[in-house]
Amino acid sequence: MDKVRLAFIGCGGICKGFHARNLKDFEDVEVVAVADPVEERREQIAAMFGTKRLYKNHTELYDREDKSTVDAVYIMVEPTAHTDTELRAIDLGLPFMVEKPMTLDIGLAERIVKGVAEKNLITSCGFQDRYLDVMNLVKEELPRHKPGGLVYGAWVGGVPGVWWWQKRSTCGGQLYEQTIHILDGLRYLFGEAIDVYATASRGIVDADTAHSGVSYDTDDHSTAVIRFPNAVTATLVSGCYLTDASGGAFSGIRVTLSDMTIEYRLRDRVTFTTKRETREVRKSPIEHGIAADRAFINAIKSGDGSGIKSPYSDGIKSLRLGLAANESMETGKVVRL
Numbered sequence: 001m002d003k004v005r006l007a008f009i010g011c012g013g014i015c016k017g018f019h020a021r022n023l024k025d026f027e028d029v030e031v032v033a034v035a036d037p038v039e040e041r042r043e044q045i046a047a048m049f050g051t052k053r054l055y056k057n058h059t060e061l062y063d064r065e066d067k068s069t070v071d072a073v074y075i076m077v078e079p080t081a082h083t084d085t086e087l088r089a090i091d092l093g094l095p096f097m098v099e100k101p102m103t104l105d106i107g108l109a110e111r112i113v114k115g116v117a118e119k120n121l122i123t124s125c126g127f128q129d130r131y132l133d134v135m136n137l138v139k140e141e142l143p144r145h146k147p148g149g150l151v152y153g154a155w156v157g158g159v160p161g162v163w164w165w166q167k168r169s170t171c172g173g174q175l176y177e178q179t180i181h182i183l184d185g186l187r188y189l190f191g192e193a194i195d196v197y198a199t200a201s202r203g204i205v206d207a208d209t210a211h212s213g214v215s216y217d218t219d220d221h222s223t224a225v226i227r228f229p230n231a232v233t234a235t236l237v238s239g240c241y242l243t244d245a246s247g248g249a250f251s252g253i254r255v256t257l258s259d260m261t262i263e264y265r266l267r268d269r270v271t272f273t274t275k276r277e278t279r280e281v282r283k284s285p286i287e288h289g290i291a292a293d294r295a296f297i298n299a300i301k302s303g304d305g306s307g308i309k310s311p312y313s314d315g316i317k318s319l320r321l322g323l324a325a326n327e328s329m330e331t332g333k334v335v336r337l
């Protein structure tokens with residue numbers, strides 16, 4: 001295959017600012033079809049790639065395209081818009097990359113995993129931090145030490161400006177929509193969680209100051225306590241109440257081992273500290289998002305998906321853990337995984 005022919009479903013923020021920007025420089029990629037109900041968005045992306053086939057939504061696109069015209073699909077819609085966006089790709093035998101969190105409906109996610117396995121399709125989820133060099137340095141360092149200890153994960157900032165983020169019913173809450181990158185990182189580093197207990201608080205963010213004309217009703221901050229194997233206990237905090245995010249709030253992962261502390265600052269750097277020394281490594285300028293998109297495109301070309309660090313069958317485990325934390329916030333009970 002000379003060039004991988006892609007179709008884009010959803011031409012909003014993550015498409016324009018991330019995947020389209022990354023893929024634009026890939027000489028072995030062409031975007032042959034795009035879909036978005038918002039005309040201006042689909043036209044902007046089509047203009048970037050010289051795309052001629054523009055559709056109003058995923059249904060129109062799947063009605064007119066198939067394996068003879070498209071090699072793979074990028075699905076970049078909001079969390080509640082994953083109706084049959086993946087199931088129709090599966091029916092057509094089309095591999096897909098899908099943005100996190102891939103749905104709020106775990107039953108749908110289970111059907112997708114089953115369909116993908118039956119058709120043996122290559123998939124990738126938008127957990128691109130698994131491709132970060134500094135995240136992988138942490139992963140390499142951990143087995144050199146006695147396992148076990150305290151872990152602190154955090155994602156703290158302001159309220160994102162897209163309409164669907166304002167409501168828990170359309171984004172799933174901050175832990176599920178945003179901090180899920182850290183939660184997925186914890187799974188990547190420490191394995192599968194045993195159980196989770198979580199609480200949430202409201203009252204700091206004023207519903208009337210909401211973005212995009214939709215009033216805000218989700219949690220301002222939450223704390224989840226997650227037990228992992230090997231005596232690892234993580235506290236995972238999420239906060240979206242900051243009005244001035246430059247105040248130095250910590251986002252990232254801190255690991256306290258018996259003989260070393262590791263501090264990974266979100267998408268920036270990692271510091272390894274022992275009694276004798278402190279070693280800091282900054283993230284390389286090579287964009288980890290490009291590495292993630294490259295891994296997917298290479299897999300489509302070769303038919304070998306082993307270079308993909310977050311196939312759907314793995315990504316669904318982060319959804320399950322995030323939903324378990326949400327359940328605990330609602331019931332006040334520990335949820336076993």
Ligand SMILES: NC(=O)c1ccc[n+]([C@@H]2O[C@H](COP(=O)([O-])OP(=O)(O)OC[C@H]3O[C@@H](n4cnc5c(N)ncnc54)[C@H](O)[C@@H]3O)[C@@H](O)[C@H]2O)c1
Pocket residue numbers: 009010011012013014015035036037038041056057058059076077078079081099100101126127128162177
């Ligand atoms: N991996 C990351 O770091 C990262 C960062 C930001 C957003 N995201 C995720 O990407 C997804 C999209 O986020 P966004 O910020 O781009 O949102 P957005 O609202 O800017 O864009 C979503 C787009 O999908 C379109 N859409 C909705 N239904 C459609 C359909 N049936 N067919 C075609 N298009 C449709 C909408 O019109 C909109 O333009 C979310 O799940 C979000 O969590 C991931």
